[in-house]
Amino acid sequence: MGTFSVREVTQYIHELFDAxxxxxxxxxxxxxxxxxxxxxxxxxxxxxxxxxxxxxxMFRGRxxxxxxxxxxxxxxxxxxxxxxxxxxxxxxxxAESIEAVGGVGDLHAQFEALKAKLDAEGLFDADRKRxxxxxxxRIGIVTSPTAAAYQDMLNVFRRRFPMLEIIxxxxxxxxxxxxxxxxxxxxxxNSLAALDIVIVARGGGSLEDLWCxxxxxxxxxxxxCGVPVISGIGHEIDFTIADFVADLRAPTPSAAAxxxxxxxxxxxxxxxxxxxxxxxxxxxGLRDKxxxxxxxxGRLGYVSPARTIExxxxxxxxxxxxxxxxxxxxxERLGDRLQTNARLLDGADPRRILARGxxxxxxxxxxxxxxxxxxxxxxxxxxxxxxDQIKVRVEN
Amino acid sequence: MDEIEKLSYEAxxxxxxxxxxxxxxxxxxxxxxxxxxxxxxxxxxxxxxxxEDAELKVRRLDEASAVD
Numbered sequence: 001m002g003t004f005s006v007r008e009v010t011q012y013i014h015e016l017f018d019a020x021x022x023x024x025x026x027x028x029x030x031x032x033x034x035x036x037x038x039x040x041x042x043x044x045x046x047x048x049x050x051x052x053x054x055x056x057x058m059f060r061g062r063x064x065x066x067x068x069x070x071x072x073x074x075x076x077x078x079x080x081x082x083x084x085x086x087x088x089x090x091x092x093x094x095a096e097s098i099e100a101v102g103g104v105g106d107l108h109a110q111f112e113a114l115k116a117k118l119d120a121e122g123l124f125d126a127d128r129k130r131x132x133x134x135x136x137x138r139i140g141i142v143t144s145p146t147a148a149a150y151q152d153m154l155n156v157f158r159r160r161f162p163m164l165e166i167i168x169x170x171x172x173x174x175x176x177x178x179x180x181x182x183x184x185x186x187x188x189x190n191s192l193a194a195l196d197i198v199i200v201a202r203g204g205g206s207l208e209d210l211w212c213x214x215x216x217x218x219x220x221x222x223x224x225c226g227v228p229v230i231s232g233i234g235h236e237i238d239f240t241i242a243d244f245v246a247d248l249r250a251p252t253p254s255a256a257a258x259x260x261x262x263x264x265x266x267x268x269x270x271x272x273x274x275x276x277x278x279x280x281x282x283x284x285g286l287r288d289k290x291x292x293x294x295x296x297x298g299r300l301g302y303v304s305p306a307r308t309i310e311x312x313x314x315x316x317x318x319x320x321x322x323x324x325x326x327x328x329x330x331x332e333r334l335g336d337r338l339q340t341n342a343r344l345l346d347g348a349d350p351r352r353i354l355a356r357g358x359x360x361x362x363x364x365x366x367x368x369x370x371x372x373x374x375x376x377x378x379x380x381x382x383x384x385x386x387x388d389q390i391k392v393r394v395e396n
Numbered sequence: 397m398d399e400i401e402k403l404s405y406e407a408x409x410x411x412x413x414x415x416x417x418x419x420x421x422x423x424x425x426x427x428x429x430x431x432x433x434x435x436x437x438x439x440x441x442x443x444x445x446x447x448e449d450a451e452l453k454v455r456r457l458d459e460a461s462a463v464d
Contacts, residue, residue: 163405271443
């Protein structure tokens with residue numbers, strides 16, 4: 001017979017426990033004794049009955065979900081796995097959840113039970129998820145109007161897509177009354193026509209604070225909503241039943257507002273691109289036409305005011321694009337454009353025409369004379385040059 | 397003009413895309429392409445105005461005002 005080290009034999013026993021299908025998930029009923037809730041958040045205790053006792057440990061990650069106020073002497077049901085703690089040579093129950101006997105009290109167990117139930121009904125199915133409209137007009141919000149989360153969302157809307165109508169359906173978002181109010185708030189929104197999206201939101205809080213979003217009636221009201229629902233509840237790490245049943249889950253209320261709206265800056269860039277395409281498409285067609293016009297009309301087509309107007313129009317469109325872009329780098333070029341435009345406008349100034357040797361003839365009342373038929377012999381007329389003018393008399 | 401100003405962003409954006417598609421197809425008389433171009437400009441300006449001038453409207457739907 002070989003000789004084992006303590007470590008080897010303990011390891012062997014440990015493996016026996018872990019391979020056992022009963023011990024890997026048990027529910028054990030007993031009375032709490034020697035309960036220590038350590039500063040680390042872990043709980044150490046025993047459960048016992050008249051004949052035996054069992055060491056238990058519940059790590060912080062699980063203990064935080066226990067809503068039941070566990071005290072020594074309480075009769076409870078502990079669920080978890082039984083395994084070996086090698087360093088002490090002891091077996092113990094690694095607790096996952098705790099229930100009061102004949103009652104509930106374990107939030108985590110409740111959560112998992114409801115999640116499993118609704119999942120089995122198909123409420124979380126991917127093919128139930130509806131598309132979020134790209135350009136929403138009216139967004140309904142179910143939240144508390146006094147919460148910072150609500151103002152955060154309004155700010156996101158103002159920044160990203162302000163042509164929205166927001167319809168706030170106020171509700172409590174924590175406490176025993178909250179589920180009923182949330183359902184009522186959703187129902188009110190549902191009675192409105194022409195709503196594009198509903199957001200159900202609440203800022204961060206403790207597990208208990210967020211608990212109303214793990215309520216079955218709330219989950220069903222979200223599922224029954226006539227338009228796509230985005231959930232934005234708590235922080236990134238918080239998952240609620242409402243998140244699973246919503247069409248889209250956002251990690252926070254602000255993120256929900258972002259997921260519900262396009263970004264104005266992106267849309268403006270997109271409009272710029274379309275403007276350029278518009279000018280390109282039109283300009284291309286126009287150039288062909290102009291080519292033909294020029295052939296048939298020669299120089300007349302070339303100096304046509306229509307063409308100059310077209311040029312100005314394009315320049316203005318470019319200016320508008322530049323202004324719209326409003327990126328600082330572009331502002332310098334804007335200055336150049338302005339000068340170009342100023343020169344073009346300058347070309348249309350009648351005084352420039354006079355500088356080329358033309359003159360304006362008018363009668364004494366200042367009315368411009370366009371034809372010899374408008375004047376009589378001996379009539380006095382004014383002739384205006386670029387810089388000065390003279391008076392003349394008509395001979396014949 | 398009024399017709400364009402009444403359009404929602406989505407509708408105006410869609411109309412602008414339609415204008416571009418038509419202009420792009422070529423084979424338009426000059427007057428047609430001029431009026432399409434002008435329409436496109438107005439649609440684009442309208443979209444831009446909506447984006448830049450719009451103010452968020454906020455309404456409250458309390459239990460008392462449930463019927464809308």
